Amino acid sequence: MDRRDFFKILSTASTGVMTGACGKKVDRYLPLLVSDSEITPGEEAWHPGVCGQCEAGCGIIVRVMEGERVVERKGELFRERIATIKKIEGNPLDPVSGGRLCARGQAAVQGLYHPDRLRGPMRRQSPRGHGDFALVAWEHTLSEIAGKLQHADPSRILYLTRPQAGTRALTAARFLKAIGAPPPVSFELADFPLELKAAQEVYGWNDLPVYDLRNAVYALGIGADFLGGWASPVFYARQFGHFRQGRTNVRGKLVHAESRFSITAQSADQWVPLRPGTELSFALALGHLLLSEKLARAAAPPQVLEAFQAVDVAEAARVCGVAEKRLRQVTRELGESEKPLVIAGASIPHTNSLAAVKAAAFLNVLLGNAGKPGGVLPPAVDPTGSRPAYAANALAQIERAQFLFLDGVDPLYTLPASTGVAEKLARIETIVSFSPFLNDSAAYADLILPDHHSLESSAAVFTPVSEGMAVATPFVHPLYDTRATEEVLAELAKKMNIEFVAATPKSAMEKMLPADQIWDAVVRQGGFRTEASREASKPPASTTLGTTPATFFGDPSQYPLHFLPYRSLQFDDGRSAHLPWMQELPDPVSSAMWSLPVEIDPQTAAKLGIKNGDRVRVESAYGKLEAPAYVDPAAAPGVVSMAIGQGHRHFGRYASNRGANPLSILAPAWEQETGALALGATRVRLARLGPGGGLVQFAVVDREAGPWGHR
Amino acid sequence: MEHRWGMAIDLDRCTGCEACVAACHAENNLPLSDPAEAEKGRAFHWIRVDRYYEGEFPDIRMKYMPVLCQQCEDAPCEPVCPTYATYHNAEGLNVQVYNRCVGTRYCGNNCPYSVRFFNWFEPEWPEPLELQHNPDVSIRPGGVMEKCTFCIQRIQRAKRDAKAEDRAITDGEVQPACVQSCPAEAMTFGDLDDPESKVSRLAASGRATRLLEDLGTKPKVFYLQRAK
Numbered sequence: 001m002d003r004r005d006f007f008k009i010l011s012t013a014s015t016g017v018m019t020g021a022c023g024k025k026v027d028r029y030l031p032l033l034v035s036d037s038e039i040t041p042g043e044e045a046w047h048p049g050v051c052g053q054c055e056a057g058c059g060i061i062v063r064v065m066e067g068e069r070v071v072e073r074k075g076e077l078f079r080e081r082i083a084t085i086k087k088i089e090g091n092p093l094d095p096v097s098g099g100r101l102c103a104r105g106q107a108a109v110q111g112l113y114h115p116d117r118l119r120g121p122m123r124r125q126s127p128r129g130h131g132d133f134a135l136v137a138w139e140h141t142l143s144e145i146a147g148k149l150q151h152a153d154p155s156r157i158l159y160l161t162r163p164q165a166g167t168r169a170l171t172a173a174r175f176l177k178a179i180g181a182p183p184p185v186s187f188e189l190a191d192f193p194l195e196l197k198a199a200q201e202v203y204g205w206n207d208l209p210v211y212d213l214r215n216a217v218y219a220l221g222i223g224a225d226f227l228g229g230w231a232s233p234v235f236y237a238r239q240f241g242h243f244r245q246g247r248t249n250v251r252g253k254l255v256h257a258e259s260r261f262s263i264t265a266q267s268a269d270q271w272v273p274l275r276p277g278t279e280l281s282f283a284l285a286l287g288h289l290l291l292s293e294k295l296a297r298a299a300a301p302p303q304v305l306e307a308f309q310a311v312d313v314a315e316a317a318r319v320c321g322v323a324e325k326r327l328r329q330v331t332r333e334l335g336e337s338e339k340p341l342v343i344a345g346a347s348i349p350h351t352n353s354l355a356a357v358k359a360a361a362f363l364n365v366l367l368g369n370a371g372k373p374g375g376v377l378p379p380a381v382d383p384t385g386s387r388p389a390y391a392a393n394a395l396a397q398i399e400r401a402q403f404l405f406l407d408g409v410d411p412l413y414t415l416p417a418s419t420g421v422a423e424k425l426a427r428i429e430t431i432v433s434f435s436p437f438l439n440d441s442a443a444y445a446d447l448i449l450p451d452h453h454s455l456e457s458s459a460a461v462f463t464p465v466s467e468g469m470a471v472a473t474p475f476v477h478p479l480y481d482t483r484a485t486e487e488v489l490a491e492l493a494k495k496m497n498i499e500f501v502a503a504t505p506k507s508a509m510e511k512m513l514p515a516d517q518i519w520d521a522v523v524r525q526g527g528f529r530t531e532a533s534r535e536a537s538k539p540p541a542s543t544t545l546g547t548t549p550a551t552f553f554g555d556p557s558q559y560p561l562h563f564l565p566y567r568s569l570q571f572d573d574g575r576s577a578h579l580p581w582m583q584e585l586p587d588p589v590s591s592a593m594w595s596l597p598v599e600i601d602p603q604t605a606a607k608l609g610i611k612n613g614d615r616v617r618v619e620s621a622y623g624k625l626e627a628p629a630y631v632d633p634a635a636a637p638g639v640v641s642m643a644i645g646q647g648h649r650h651f652g653r654y655a656s657n658r659g660a661n662p663l664s665i666l667a668p669a670w671e672q673e674t675g676a677l678a679l680g681a682t683r684v685r686l687a688r689l690g691p692g693g694g695l696v697q698f699a700v701v702d703r704e705a706g707p708w709g710h711r
Numbered sequence: 712m713e714h715r716w717g718m719a720i721d722l723d724r725c726t727g728c729e730a731c732v733a734a735c736h737a738e739n740n741l742p743l744s745d746p747a748e749a750e751k752g753r754a755f756h757w758i759r760v761d762r763y764y765e766g767e768f769p770d771i772r773m774k775y776m777p778v779l780c781q782q783c784e785d786a787p788c789e790p791v792c793p794t795y796a797t798y799h800n801a802e803g804l805n806v807q808v809y810n811r812c813v814g815t816r817y818c819g820n821n822c823p824y825s826v827r828f829f830n831w832f833e834p835e836w837p838e839p840l841e842l843q844h845n846p847d848v849s850i851r852p853g854g855v856m857e858k859c860t861f862c863i864q865r866i867q868r869a870k871r872d873a874k875a876e877d878r879a880i881t882d883g884e885v886q887p888a889c890v891q892s893c894p895a896e897a898m899t900f901g902d903l904d905d906p907e908s909k910v911s912r913l914a915a916s917g918r919a920t921r922l923l924e925d926l927g928t929k930p931k932v933f934y935l936q937r938a939k
Contacts, residue, residue, distance in 0.1 A: 042846070065846060066846075067842045069838075069839055069842065070838070084842040084843070085842075085843070086843060086844070086845050086846070087737050087738065087843075087845065087888075088737070089891060089892065090892070099891075100730070100892060100893060100894040100896070101730060101734075101892055101894070102728060102730045102733075102894060103728065103729050103730045103732060103733035103734075104733075106730065106733040106734055106737050106892065107733055107737075109737065109843045110840065110843065112843075113839045113840050113841075113842045113843050114840065115837035115838060115839065115840055227726045227728065233728065233894070234730075234894045237726050237728060237894035237895045238894050238895065238896065240724070240726060240895055241721075241724040241894070241895030241896045241897060242896075244721075244723045244724050244895075244938075245721055245723050245724050245935075245938075246896075251723070251938055261771070261773070263726060263727060263728070264726075266726075266727065266772070266773035266775070267725075267726045267727070267773070267775075268772075269772075270770075270772075271769070271771065271772070273768070273769045479839070569728055569729070570729075580743050580840075581733055581736050581737075581743075584743065584744050584749065584754055584756075585729055585732055585733060586729070586732075586756070586759065586760075588727040588728070588729060588760060588762060588775070589762060589773075591762075593744070593746075593749045593754060594744075594745070594746040594749055595746070601768070633764050633767070633768065633771065634764060634768055634771045634773070635768075636768065636769070637768075653837075658746075694746075696746055696749045696750045698749070698754060698756065698759065699759075699761070699762075
């Protein structure tokens with residue numbers, strides 16, 4: 001089945017007829033898992049799946065063809081023909097990806113065939129963190145873990161995982177319930193605890209709001225880098241393309257307010273550079289002006305109106321570092337637009353970001369666009385209700401844990417050293433990691449039980465963008481002696497004599513499928529979508545809006561600069577740094593490859609004598625790092641930023657011991673109401689260390705200034 | 712000439728996400744670089760995203776511009792090749808025949824767009840990374856020049872499919888990997904000789920420009936400038 005036939009199938013799937021490789025009609029479905037012995041050289045097959053690179057859950061299609069690998073049997077090398085994955089593209093039927101895919105999603109195939117993937121279960125051979133592991137056998141290892149679990153205090157068993165709703169989360173929750181342990185906990189940078197809580201308190205929705213940018217006419221982004229590493233980059237980039245040039249006679253205008261010149265700010269028609277942590281003042285001032293200029297179209301709860309009305313606009317403008325005239329102009333454009341939309345989020349949370357996101361979301365309430373085309377739409381209802389909750393007290397839980405499961409997370413990398421996470425991990429009696437790679441946290445584990453790659457596993461994944469779920473089934477046999485984590489949990493339960501059934505895509509979706517829907521057809525299309533279950537809008541009658549300014553850590557006289565680490569499109573929270581394509585993908589702004597620079601504004605750079613490519617030290621009251629400098633003409637004065645991604649101690653040959661991790665020097669600062677890590681709350685100082693910082697750039701313009709001249 | 716393939720890139724849609732760059736690597740088996748080679752300017756990206764700052768802080772904007780081989784009608788790379796490794800095919804593509812290339816690099820020297828890449832080192836894919844290779848595209852050895860082909864293997868495939876079904880290629884049927892992946896749908900590919908094709912209509916739009924047009928290279932990639 002080639003790509004064109006795949007589309008034919010999609011149109012005929014419900015009737016149970018498909019087209020075979022040579023255009024012959026075949027009245028049965030081919031099995032999805034391509035048998036290695038049956039694969040025909042030169043013939044391709046496209047299968048649907050779900051991207052596992054981030055929580056956006058894009059539907060994908062995967063090209064499977066013949067490949068050859070060398071295996072060792074009894075000391076002799078043999079060539080073995082296997083089905084291999086050649087390329088990943090977006091699934092045109094998927095409402096999230098719409099047939100498109102980001103760079104990271106496409107690079108997932110390198111995770112599958114990465115030379116440093118773990119080949120089987122591993123046992124630690126040296127002190128925690130050193131990273132020496134040896135292969136062990138599954139049977140014995142599982143018995144040992146089951147024994148330890150049986151003797152552990154169930155309340156001190158902790159399961160740290162990603163915030164994605166679906167069969168994995170459902171299975172983990174069931175397992176933990178069966179052994180009497182607390183439910184799985186999510187604790188990472190991609191959790192969106194702020195945006196989730198704000199959605200609940202403003203609109204009464206239980207998941208992330210869906211912004212109908214596609215149909216909006218005027219969009220104002222506040223703090224949400226929605227074209228970059230926030231929420232669902234492919235979905236919003238698709239919406240953005242249409243917003244700009246997809247309609248006759250309507251070109252959407254985007255204004256973006258953020259402290260960094262993020263990829264969203266770069267694509268905007270106007271960027272409003274806010275001083276770090278002043279998103280709240282900005283949103284409050286806009287609310288005040290919407291009300292005072294009589295541009296509000298709907299009412300908000302009385303306490304919120306009071307908070308808006310109490311704002312001194314001139315003072316707010318001063319705090320934000322934005323001219324009052326500009327505030328008034330943005331308000332007028334927003335208020336007078338036929339279809340205005342505010343996209344609210346906190347890509348770089350500060351200590352008061354919940355209030356900021358709520359205030360920005362209340363602008364949508366004032367504009368009356370909730371639930372309307374071009375406005376903010378309610379999320380779909382999660383049929384499994386399985387999204388692991390964000391735990392503000394996860395650090396305390398790690399501290400008291402006796403037994404820790406690490407599933408898809410790397411807290412040692414994503415948490416600042418000042419939180420003492422390394423010491424806390426070191427004290428845990430038993431740590432079991434399901435990571436397919438040796439990463440910083442897995443190096444602390446006693447046992448690593450590598451999970452299959454997402455392209456070798458089955459899963460159903462829920463995303464708030466659409467009703468229903470995306471479904472993946474394995475299309476190739478596991479390359480190594482790995483096991484699906486669902487399967488491992490089932491075996492552990494069996495060894496512990498506990499009744500437990502792992503969730504499968506079919507079982508998770510059974511209830512939502514109409515009687516006439518064939519499961520094979522669901523699998524063939526990569527999921528099932530229905531239009532039945534959007535959340536009802538039930539805004540709470542009363543809610544308060546905090547007005548506390550953000551606090552920063554570090555004495556301003558010693559640490560004069562704001563430090564903003566951010567999640568980039570390439571690396572997200574650092575989880576994609578092991579993929580060579582991502583390492584060599586030039587950073588969109590600095591054009592850096594195989595390295596990530598500290599982005600410094602020209603004024604600060606001139607004052608300190610820093611030039612592009614110099615080696616600089618960034619120092620906070622909590623730690624220091626060294627990295628190359630990139631003097632960014634668009635950086636706001638006094639704001640230093642750096643993409644998260646490098647600085648792994650262990651993460652395969654392409655990422656280990658490369659560059660620095662900006663998260664490592666942050667203060668242990670948290671958003672005051674949700675406990676999200678306040679990425680932007682740390683102050684730093686800079687020092688130039690000398691030339692030759694190791695900045696490798698691809699851009700010809702910058703490279704021609706170097707010693708090598710033209711390519 | 713059956714077709715004249717061309718591309719239109721809408722800079723008002725492009726967000727600079729570089730999905731196209733990764734797509735190109737996956738489709739065309741581009742060699743992996745390493746930091747040392749990359750530092751010497753020897754990394755490969757058949758398509759890159761150039762960025763231009765417009766204005767000054769705080770009224771600053773960024774223009775992103777994906778740059779790939781412009782498939783010039785009057786291509787400066789072609790007449791300088793002593794071995795006819797780079798030549799103009801019947802459909803207007805600047806084709807690179809790896810087997811003929813002896814590595815003089817004259818073509819790269821003459822290309823005003825810096826989109827040609829020389830294999831300074833033998834490509835290496837640590838086992839089992841080579842399993843991801845696209846079997847439709849040959850691996851280039853050290854010492855030869857390479858560049859964007861408009862995914863000629865996809866064009867050939869579409870032709871074969873159309874012939875087998877005894878029909879003409881439809882507009883939009885051929886999509887190079889970059890075009891296929893673009894999340895913002897900024898890129899359009901098609902036949903410039905077909906006045907009804909989407910790419911022809913975009914190329915005729917008031918926003919359409921060509922890169923370094925004054926050099927007289929007659930590129931077949933059209934950039935739709937950002938609206939003011």
